[in-house]
Amino acid sequence: MGVFSFFKNKNKQEVILPPFDFGYIEVDMHNHLLPSIDDGAPTMEHTIGMLLKFQELGYKKLVFTPHVMQDCYPNTPEIILEKLNEVKTEIQKLGIKLEVKASAEYNIEDVLMDKIKEKKIIPLPGNYLLFEYSFFSKPQQTENFIFEMIVHGFKPIIAHFERYPYYFNNEQIIKKYKDKGVFIQINLLSIIGHYGPEVQKQVHWMIDNGWVDFVATDCHRIDHLEILQKMSSHPYLHKLKDLDLLNQTFWE
Numbered sequence: 001m002g003v004f005s006f007f008k009n010k011n012k013q014e015v016i017l018p019p020f021d022f023g024y025i026e027v028d029m030h031n032h033l034l035p036s037i038d039d040g041a042p043t044m045e046h047t048i049g050m051l052l053k054f055q056e057l058g059y060k061k062l063v064f065t066p067h068v069m070q071d072c073y074p075n076t077p078e079i080i081l082e083k084l085n086e087v088k089t090e091i092q093k094l095g096i097k098l099e100v101k102a103s104a105e106y107n108i109e110d111v112l113m114d115k116i117k118e119k120k121i122i123p124l125p126g127n128y129l130l131f132e133y134s135f136f137s138k139p140q141q142t143e144n145f146i147f148e149m150i151v152h153g154f155k156p157i158i159a160h161f162e163r164y165p166y167y168f169n170n171e172q173i174i175k176k177y178k179d180k181g182v183f184i185q186i187n188l189l190s191i192i193g194h195y196g197p198e199v200q201k202q203v204h205w206m207i208d209n210g211w212v213d214f215v216a217t218d219c220h221r222i223d224h225l226e227i228l229q230k231m232s233s234h235p236y237l238h239k240l241k242d243l244d245l246l247n248q249t250f251w252e
């Protein structure tokens with residue numbers, strides 16, 4: 001695992017932290033490991049490399065969540081499940097000790113409404129539905145989507161909440177989502193600053209206030225896991241242990 005690191009505590013004393021044990025999280029519930037159906041793993045070889053790295057980091061279970069986005073990645077439950085089976089065959093062949101399932105990361109767009117109504121969705125275990133917005137423009141009609149998800153028996157999880165610039169430092173919106181029954185997921189890479197200082201500031205603020213339900217790698221390529229491993233003694237990774245994370249509780 002990663003190297004030991006120093007940081008200064010409130011009394012300005014240097015404290016040495018050991019690497020964070022990712023096995024504590026146990027389940028990675030948002031990643032792009034299924035080969036060649038989105039902007040994640042381009043081939044099965046890449047998928048296998050990432051699976052081995054997850055195993056090395058101490059993870060036990062993974063839920064694959066490829067993008068479902070009409071224009072770029074029009075993935076259907078059939079396409080996703082077929083890829084899952086291909087990966088399961090490789091896992092067995094290679095003796096990799098990971099349990100795997102598949103779901104998806106649904107883009108909020110008009111066609112999603114029909115999919116929700118017709119239940120053409122592969123939810124995460126426990127009927128959770130992971131959804132994402134555009135990073136560039138504030139989403140419209142969010143209340144309708146969330147209402148429909150809940151009415152149709154899904155538990156909405158908003159993906160990488162800390163990465164939407166239009167929600168930076170907005171306590172009110174976080175509370176509004178939580179009041180409506182939306183769960184909040186953050187990316188581990190945000191914690192160590194991979195998406196820049198503003199996203200990092202936002203995620204630290206969310207962790208300090210306990211506004212986090214799920215954490216995930218959102219891994220698209222092996223570098224993401226290597227960066228996490230290298231930065232694994234970051235103090236805010238250790239702070240995850242103070243949160244009531246749901247990662248371990250939702251696997252059926």
Ligand SMILES: [Fe+2]
Binds near residue numbers: 030031032105159218
């Ligand atoms: Fe993602």
